[in-house]
Amino acid sequence: MQTVIWKQLNSEQQLQVLSRPAVNSSTDIAGIVADVVSQVREQGDKALIDLAAKFDNTELSAVRISQQEIEAAEQGLSEEFKQAVAQAKANIEVFHQAQKPQPISLETQPGVRCEMHYAAIGNVGLYVPGGTAPLPSTVLMLAIPARIAGCKKVVLSSPPPIAPEILYTANLCGVDEVYAAGGAQAIAAMAYGTESVSKADKIFGPGNAFVTQAKQQVSGDHAGAAIDMPAGPSEVLVIADDKANPAFVAADLLSQAEHGPDSQVILVTTSEQQAEAVNQELARQLALLSRNNIADQALSHSTAIVVNDLAQAVQVSNLYGPEHLIVQTEQARDLLPEIENAGSVFLGEWTPESVGDYASGTNHTLPTYGYTRTYSSLGTLDFMKRFTVQELSQQGLKDLSRAVVPIANAEGLDAHRRAVTLRLGEEQ
Ligand SMILES: NC(=O)c1ccc[n+]([C@@H]2O[C@H](COP(=O)([O-])OP(=O)(O)OC[C@H]3O[C@@H](n4cnc5c(N)ncnc54)[C@H](O)[C@@H]3O)[C@@H](O)[C@H]2O)c1
Ligand SMILES: N[C@H](CO)Cc1c[nH]c[nH+]1
Ligand SMILES: [Zn+2]
Numbered sequence: 001m002q003t004v005i006w007k008q009l010n011s012e013q014q015l016q017v018l019s020r021p022a023v024n025s026s027t028d029i030a031g032i033v034a035d036v037v038s039q040v041r042e043q044g045d046k047a048l049i050d051l052a053a054k055f056d057n058t059e060l061s062a063v064r065i066s067q068q069e070i071e072a073a074e075q076g077l078s079e080e081f082k083q084a085v086a087q088a089k090a091n092i093e094v095f096h097q098a099q100k101p102q103p104i105s106l107e108t109q110p111g112v113r114c115e116m117h118y119a120a121i122g123n124v125g126l127y128v129p130g131g132t133a134p135l136p137s138t139v140l141m142l143a144i145p146a147r148i149a150g151c152k153k154v155v156l157s158s159p160p161p162i163a164p165e166i167l168y169t170a171n172l173c174g175v176d177e178v179y180a181a182g183g184a185q186a187i188a189a190m191a192y193g194t195e196s197v198s199k200a201d202k203i204f205g206p207g208n209a210f211v212t213q214a215k216q217q218v219s220g221d222h223a224g225a226a227i228d229m230p231a232g233p234s235e236v237l238v239i240a241d242d243k244a245n246p247a248f249v250a251a252d253l254l255s256q257a258e259h260g261p262d263s264q265v266i267l268v269t270t271s272e273q274q275a276e277a278v279n280q281e282l283a284r285q286l287a288l289l290s291r292n293n294i295a296d297q298a299l300s301h302s303t304a305i306v307v308n309d310l311a312q313a314v315q316v317s318n319l320y321g322p323e324h325l326i327v328q329t330e331q332a333r334d335l336l337p338e339i340e341n342a343g344s345v346f347l348g349e350w351t352p353e354s355v356g357d358y359a360s361g362t363n364h365t366l367p368t369y370g371y372t373r374t375y376s377s378l379g380t381l382d383f384m385k386r387f388t389v390q391e392l393s394q395q396g397l398k399d400l401s402r403a404v405v406p407i408a409n410a411e412g413l414d415a416h417r418r419a420v421t422l423r424l425g426e427e428q
Contacts, residue, residue, distance in 0.1 A: 155184070
């Protein structure tokens, strides 16, 4: 990991240090995805079977996983895994149940009642990544809020062959249908439907550059589906002071580096010695990891930034807008009021990012690539929509006509005015 001194960089160099790695810059991802999407729209299941052979090296006999296969998945799994999933599920349920919105009902003026109601999105499609590692935890993060929101139909797609841990967790969380499809083809199938795949109104879930591009393409088409957010390759930024334990800091950086070669990890520290100590720890701990070649590639485009003080550390973090922000400083909570752009924040030395990935209760589906400026972490509300209601009494309409009629006149919209005045007997 290269180390830079923030104040020695000009503003262009500062932005360069915080730029995301170009993902497969030699590959025309948008073009490949557009071809895959049209192949799925034209050929349905046949395309999914052909693309599974091409991209996932898997010969599929059917796209939809049968209920027997789903139930059989439990057999090979350990009690330890099942209990871990049960504990994580309970915590995620508590936190997402608490997010269920309360309806609003009030009078804005006497006789004029306004209300806000919420309804679940009908059919939702969940994408669970499986290219470099199967992620059963992502099933929990997507299916639990879908069920709490009350979605009618919840379907899930993941690259074949689907790990039994994913099938078991999907069944436990009440997923209705599971499909063996990965990448852009899975997103296209859930957006438009095929013989085996049910069309979804909205598609959720993280994935690689192909998945993220496909989500963007189908959401731009009226016949396609809405999407949650661009949730791409994992990122973490750690703010550490001179007192932080470099072994803990390095462990947190590596936990995101191991997700993929296009992951990005950044250290922002007030101490040059800390940056050096973390670099030494990275080298020591990297050798202990099974996916060390992946983590090593991610570290090659990651940086340690030395700043003047913690206020500047937060400014750098806000500029980058990380998916995960870990604060390992003496008074970590003190920085919270200044944090503007982050998907999920981890405070203090006892809060590694892995707890949010799996089991604390927060959602690990988070905006990446700087989208934290405008998007939020996934929650129950994303599986719902809201609508307003109004109801007026006769007197309420009479009083409110003093606001409606002049504005309708100013807009030259006679029919709007007449819908009020006719009721009040002021016009025929
Ligand atoms: N932001 C978040 O909330 C979040 C959460 C979990 C995981 N992630 C990220 O999700 C990503 C998962 O990526 P992954 O690759 O492991 O799994 P994935 O399931 O997203 O992608 C695998 C699929 O990509 C397609 N693919 C691969 N190479 C292709 C090519 N050359 N052309 C066309 N299609 C191709 C294949 O169809 C394959 O099935 C990681 O980057 C991880 O960091 C993000
Ligand atoms: N850190 C990932 C989100 O960027 C989520 C995850 C799943 N499993 C492990 N981690
Ligand atoms: Zn992770």
